[in-house]
Amino acid sequence: MKRMIAGAVVAAMTVVMAATPAQADPVRALQVKLKAGKGVQFRDVTSLLQNKDKITFLWRTGKWQFGGKGVVASDITADYKQYGGAMFDLMRGLKGGRTIWVNGRSWTRVPGGRYEEDFLGLTGGHVGAYSQLVNPAEPATLKLLLKGAKKVRTYSGRLTQAALWKVSPWFRASSTFSRGARVVVRYRLTLGPDHLPRELVTSHPAAGHVGAGIEVGDGRFSTKTTYTGWGSKVRISTP
Numbered sequence: 001m002k003r004m005i006a007g008a009v010v011a012a013m014t015v016v017m018a019a020t021p022a023q024a025d026p027v028r029a030l031q032v033k034l035k036a037g038k039g040v041q042f043r044d045v046t047s048l049l050q051n052k053d054k055i056t057f058l059w060r061t062g063k064w065q066f067g068g069k070g071v072v073a074s075d076i077t078a079d080y081k082q083y084g085g086a087m088f089d090l091m092r093g094l095k096g097g098r099t100i101w102v103n104g105r106s107w108t109r110v111p112g113g114r115y116e117e118d119f120l121g122l123t124g125g126h127v128g129a130y131s132q133l134v135n136p137a138e139p140a141t142l143k144l145l146l147k148g149a150k151k152v153r154t155y156s157g158r159l160t161q162a163a164l165w166k167v168s169p170w171f172r173a174s175s176t177f178s179r180g181a182r183v184v185v186r187y188r189l190t191l192g193p194d195h196l197p198r199e200l201v202t203s204h205p206a207a208g209h210v211g212a213g214i215e216v217g218d219g220r221f222s223t224k225t226t227y228t229g230w231g232s233k234v235r236i237s238t239p
Contacts, residue, residue, distance in 0.1 A: 039234025050219030073236035099125040115239040135170035136197040153191040183208040
């Protein structure tokens with residue numbers, strides 16, 4: 001009788017375990033999408049938060065093309081609005097427009113419709129350095145973000161730009177920050193039901209963009225990015 005009861009308990013536990021879905025792995029879900037010729041679309045909005053004010057000045061739409069390990073090309077169009085004031089005075093000369101980045105080289109469209117190559121090879125041109133620098137389409141970067149505090153499908157936390165520089169090719173190709181930057185980035189990542197990134201909000205001190213001794217207050221640049229069409233067909237070529 002005892003053997004029969006024990007056998008029944010084991011059988012019941014086996015049924016329960018089989019009926020319980022395995023914990024989904026967002027990194028694995030992303031890796032499945034990283035195929036040549038596939039990609040994702042995104043849209044982001046960047047604002048300066050200072051003295052209880054929110055000044056939205058940069059809007060971008062774009063798409064990434066994947067390779068086997070991450071992003072190999074991007075096509076980004078930016079709309080930039082120039083304001084006056086301490087931080088914005090230092091940003092004069094920035095322009096929006098379309099920037100195409102392919103395997104470490106980038107070209108920005110200039111008046112007349114032609115493209116000029118950017119000698120720095122920045123993914124979003126110079127204005128892009130003020131926008132979303134964190135790329136959750138990179139497995140190593142996504143893994144870093146998932147270390148934050150979790151609430152349902154949302155992860156939040158802080159990380160240094162030095163940590164991003166170490167793991168993220170996209171960050172290194174998008175930012176003018178040095179690899180030793182100790183600037184702290186706050187983030188909130190939300191996954192969709194498919195366990196892929198749906199929304200990412202990041203912010204970092206505006207002072208990180210200027211040299212020592214230049215006073216720009218305690219403002220922060222905040223960027224909200226949304227992602228759609230993971231695994232859709234994307235083809236980006238040099239202009």
